[in-house]
Amino acid sequence: MPIRIIGAGLAGCEAAWTLANFGLDVRLYEMKPLKFSPAHQSEQLAELVCSNSLRGAGMNNAVGCLKDELRRIGSLFIEAADATEVPAGGALAVDREEFSRYISAKIAANPRIELLREEVTSLPVDGPTILASGPLTSEALSQQLVQLIGAEHLYFYDAIAPIIEADSIDLSVAWRASRYDKGGDDYINCPLSREEYEQFVSELLAADKVAGREFEKLIHFEGCMPIEEIAARGRQTLAFGPMKPVGLPDPRTGYIPYAVIQLRQDNRHASSYNLVGFQTRMTYPEQQRIFRSIPGLSNARFERLGSMHRNTFVNAPRELNPRLQLRKAPHITLAGQISGVEGYVESAACGLLAGIFVAAEQLGRSLSPPPAVTALGALLNHLQTADPNNFQPSNVNYGLFPPFEGPKIKRADRRLAMAARALEALPAWWAEVQGISNPSNHPEQH
Structure with a gap:
């Protein structure tokens, strides 16, 4: 049975790409162009709405570390960003239209991904499903989620x-x-x-x-x-x-x-x-x-x-388990901003993690979470350990990482040391991830 993914934004496309690369079939649902949210205009997938900037490229910012981690493990999001980059000083910014077209073309060409242009108004009662409907989740689907988790969504306004x-x-x-x-x-x-x-x-x-x-x-x-x-x-x-x-x-x-x-x-x-x-x-x-x-x-x-x-998201520490599954409906995994992360890069990273976790479960393999010292692990850890009484979405930042243990050094040098520590810890976990399926089942990534 194909794995359902609701929403073809950054997280949904990244999750679909990840699952397909583990040899699993995916049905990716996107309501555009039949219906548009108040902020979306393009029919393309992975539309960038708020800005064309993916923020700092250097390792002095945690988002730079996160981007490098994604780059090292074959993220479609960062591949598209690198291919459509525009000048932005010390930041990574993209041509937003070319970026969306790049990802749309990759998804369309992948034989394991079936793209369905229709609105999903109800959550499946069984079967593996990734909800990546984004911060602008439709009213019908929002109400379904409210009924399922038995609590109101948290929300904030984005400009x-x-x-x-x-x-x-x-x-x-x-x-x-x-x-x-x-x-x-x-x-x-x-x-x-x-x-x-x-x-x-x-x-x-x-x-x-x-x-x-x-x-x-x-x-x-x-x-x-x-x-x-x-x-x-x-x-x-x-x-x-x-x-x-x-x-x-x-x-x-x-x-x-x-x-x-x-x-x-x-x-x-x-x-x-x-x-x-x-x-x-x-x-x-x-x-x-x-x-x-x-x-x-x-x-x-x-x-x-x-x-x-309006951005809509769940209270992740209260509603999600360590594999991003709804505690009250573990067949549903959340990905992207609706899970409680904030930002383009973080949403894509969350989609990648959701795809990995669902792939491991479907293939009957156990899998460790990414190391806490990595940007991926720090972001995931925030969703688990933040105060549920005062939970707010967060961009990745070095404050989410475990403290750096070593001689006292300047703040800038400490951040670079934390990035080096993250990139050193990443390969062993990624090797474990790659071992959950037979690489011969993977379609071409590039």
């Missing part, structure tokens, strides 16, 4: 940043550079004087916002906070956050501006740029008015304006 056409940016005012010249001229920078900054903050605070529905409390994820919510925490918060000017002298004056707004390349052809850190729930007219007040963006043309959407 999307605007995208601007590159040739509408005034480069006689804005300039190309990365902070401290790291990464060359990958970003476009818009300078603000103190007076311009103060006026900008006032406009943000006074702007009309899209209200949440009355029965939903606005709970924002700290890593994707709307720009106006940051401004509401204090008038200087933005100047020390997403608008910090450090390392960005204005070439026209030679001085560092009071504040800087950065734009990052959003596609391979550099025809569009997104406003870095400018997720928002302002109304569309207010976004156009306020963002066009930014020096260099007075004639900005918007490919996409910012918006808000």
Whole structure:
């Protein structure tokens, strides 16, 4: 019997790819194009919604370590990212359309994966199933899950940043550079004087916002906070956050501006740029008015304006076992953001883990979890050991890893040592994973 996967986003596609590579047949369900969530627009699989950035590439950030782990164990997600990369300084960013097309083509060409374009409105009562419906799980399926686990979902709001056409940016005012010249001229920078900054903050605070529905409390994820919510925490918060000017002298004056707004390349052809850190729930007219007040963006043309959407996830420490199965329905494994991880890379990693765990069970093999010192293991451990009374989704970070044991060293060196420790521990576990089935059953991965 084929393994069912509900949802063909990052986690669902990664889980399907992983299972197929263990010689198992998969039915992958995707409701697009029959039905779209409030944030999705493309018919392609693995659509990137919030940003085209997969965050830092270096090992000083735990997400860099996680990406390297995925790269070493044949992740489809990271293969697609590497194949569709666009310049982004010290980050890994992709052409979002090419990225989705790459994964869609791989899934379509895999003989063990059957893609079904239909909405699933009820959860199977038996048979191996991976629920990877994402943070925008449909209302019908959400209600099914609520009934199954006997508790309300936790939820928070996620915000999307605007995208601007590159040739509408005034480069006689804005300039190309990365902070401290790291990464060359990958970003476009818009300078603000103190007076311009103060006026900008006032406009943000006074702007009309899209209200949440009355029965939903606005709970924002700290890593994707709307720009106006940051401004509401204090008038200087933005100047020390997403608008910090450090390392960005204005070439026209030679001085560092009071504040800087950065734009990052959003596609391979550099025809569009997104406003870095400018997720928002302002109304569309207010976004156009306020963002066009930014020096260099007075004639900005918007490919996409910012918006808000609800993210839905379960209380993982309470609802999931160590193999990501629902405790009350172990035939259902959760993958991706609905399981309680946050971020593109983390969602794909969770999909890979779900695929591995289901493959081991279907093949009748025992399998250890990834070592806790790895990024994969740290992320999984968070879902098991976080406080269930105060559970919130989390990006991978070195705070989730076991403490580094050794001589006291600088924070940056300690992080690099933790990454080295992770990559040293990974091969033995991956060899165990590869041993759960006969490699001759695997279709080609590339």
